[in-house]
Each structure stands twice: as C-alpha cells, then as structure tokens.
Amino acid sequence: MGSWQRIAMVIMLVLVTLLALNGVSALDRFGLLLLRDDTTYALMGPRWFAITVRDVTALGSNWILIFLITSVCLILTIAQRVRHAVTLAIMAIGGVILSMGAKYIIDRPRPxxxxxxxxVYTPSFPSGHATMSMVCFLGAALVLTSVDGPARVRKAVITLAVVMSMFVGISRVLLGVHWPTDIIAGWLLGALWVDMVYRRSQLFKSRVVSAH
Structure with a gap:
C-alpha cells in the first residue's frame, strides 16, 4: 500500500467516523434497507438466504478468528518463523484493542x-466483525506469503482474504445489526492497522539484516 493510499484511507476513515457521530445518514438508511421489503423491512429472498448470511457472518466470529490466528501462529512458530508469528499476534491483539476502544468511546447505538x-450487545461503530476479519484474514495472508514465491499467488491469497472480509462485513448489514458506515470504518481501520504493523515488521527485518 503506497503513501497516497494510506492517506486516502485515513481521510475516508475520518469522514465515515464523522458520519457515524452525526447520526443516521442517507447512506446508512439506503444500505440497511437495500435488500429489504419496502413495507415489512424483512430481508428479501428465500429462507436459505438468511441462513447463508448467518453462516457467512460466523466466519468473522471471535472463536473462528481466535482459532485461525492461534493455529497460524503455532504453525509459524513450529516452522521457526517466530518473527512472523509475533507480527500476526500483534496485529490481532492490537486490532481487538482498537476496535473495542473505538466502540465504547463513540458508543453508537445499533440500528x-x-x-x-x-x-448483539456491544456498541455499533466500528463493526468488530468487519475490523477483525480484515485484520485476521489480511494479516494472515500477508504474513504467510511474505517469503519468496510467485507474485500471482501472493496477490490471489491477499485478494481472497479481502473478499472474505468484505463478505463478513456485508453479512452484518444484511442481518440488521450494523449500519453500512460501521462496516466501512471497520474495514478501513483493520486494513490500516495491518498495513502499519506489517511495514514496521519489514522495516525491523531490514535493519536486522543490515546489522549483520
């Protein structure tokens, strides 16, 4: 991620946060009601669609993400890639602190x-599912593909990680537990945090190599 991209994401995150602080925006109403019946506000589509949405949202649940991060960190440690394991652990722990801290500071009500x-019982902004799925999926993708290998494989894995996080975030709106701006903020916050930690890790690696 280039400098201008990071600046753009920070600006977008600030704008989305301001929207959330000012209450329900037209974007929030439109996104929340987009796939709902105009009269009953019930989620449109067959019964299996709602069940599928709940299954997708489970990919961003705490226990699934804890299992993912713990497993990847353990594998990396066994493979003697301790620095990568520590980097991923910092991403995950820091992501939780950022997400939960922002939630209770902003204290936005659920839709x-x-x-x-x-x-759900926690405040709405930013979405914890969107934030942590982006942190964990993207973070794991970056760390696991950080060794030398085909560039197309690295791009494919990172793209898959981002797409998975996007599906998780969208599912939260479809379930009616988040405003769209909650999700956008979560994605941006997660991506910015992962980018910062990963770049710091790479910088530390280069300094260690130079020292030797």
Whole structure:
C-alpha cells in the first residue's frame, strides 16, 4: 500500500467516523434497507438466504478468528518463523484493542430501523466483525506469503482474504445489526492497522539484516 493510499484511507476513515457521530445518514438508511421489503423491512429472498448470511457472518466470529490466528501462529512458530508469528499476534491483539476502544468511546447505538436476525450487545461503530476479519484474514495472508514465491499467488491469497472480509462485513448489514458506515470504518481501520504493523515488521527485518 503506497503513501497516497494510506492517506486516502485515513481521510475516508475520518469522514465515515464523522458520519457515524452525526447520526443516521442517507447512506446508512439506503444500505440497511437495500435488500429489504419496502413495507415489512424483512430481508428479501428465500429462507436459505438468511441462513447463508448467518453462516457467512460466523466466519468473522471471535472463536473462528481466535482459532485461525492461534493455529497460524503455532504453525509459524513450529516452522521457526517466530518473527512472523509475533507480527500476526500483534496485529490481532492490537486490532481487538482498537476496535473495542473505538466502540465504547463513540458508543453508537445499533440500528433500530429493522428487526435484527441475531442479538448483539456491544456498541455499533466500528463493526468488530468487519475490523477483525480484515485484520485476521489480511494479516494472515500477508504474513504467510511474505517469503519468496510467485507474485500471482501472493496477490490471489491477499485478494481472497479481502473478499472474505468484505463478505463478513456485508453479512452484518444484511442481518440488521450494523449500519453500512460501521462496516466501512471497520474495514478501513483493520486494513490500516495491518498495513502499519506489517511495514514496521519489514522495516525491523531490514535493519536486522543490515546489522549483520
């Protein structure tokens, strides 16, 4: 990610945060009601669609992500890539702190325009599922593909990680538990944090190599 891209993401994150602080925007209403019945506000589509959405959102649940990060860190440690394991652990732990800290500082209420398909109890902004799925999926993809290998494979793995996080985030809006700006902020926050930690890790590696 280049400098101008990081600056653009920071600006977008600030703008989305301002939208969230000012209440429900037209973007939030439009996104939340996009795939819902105009009268009942029920999620449109066959019954299996709602079930599938709940399955997709589970990919960003705490236990799934804890299992993913723990497993990858353990594998990296066994493979004697301790620095990579530590980098991924810092990404995950820092992501939780950033996400939960922002939630309780901003304290945005959950959507009340529709009946949610699942029950949640924490504040709405930013989405923890969107933030942590981006942190964990993208972070794992970057760390696992950081060794020499085909560039196309690295791009494919990173793209898959981002797409998975996007599906998780979208599922939260479809379930009626997040505003779209919650999701956008979560994605941006997660991506910025991963980028910062990964670049710091690469800088530390280069300094160690230079010292030797």
């Amino acid at each position: 009340d325009l529709v009946e949610p398909l699942i029950h």
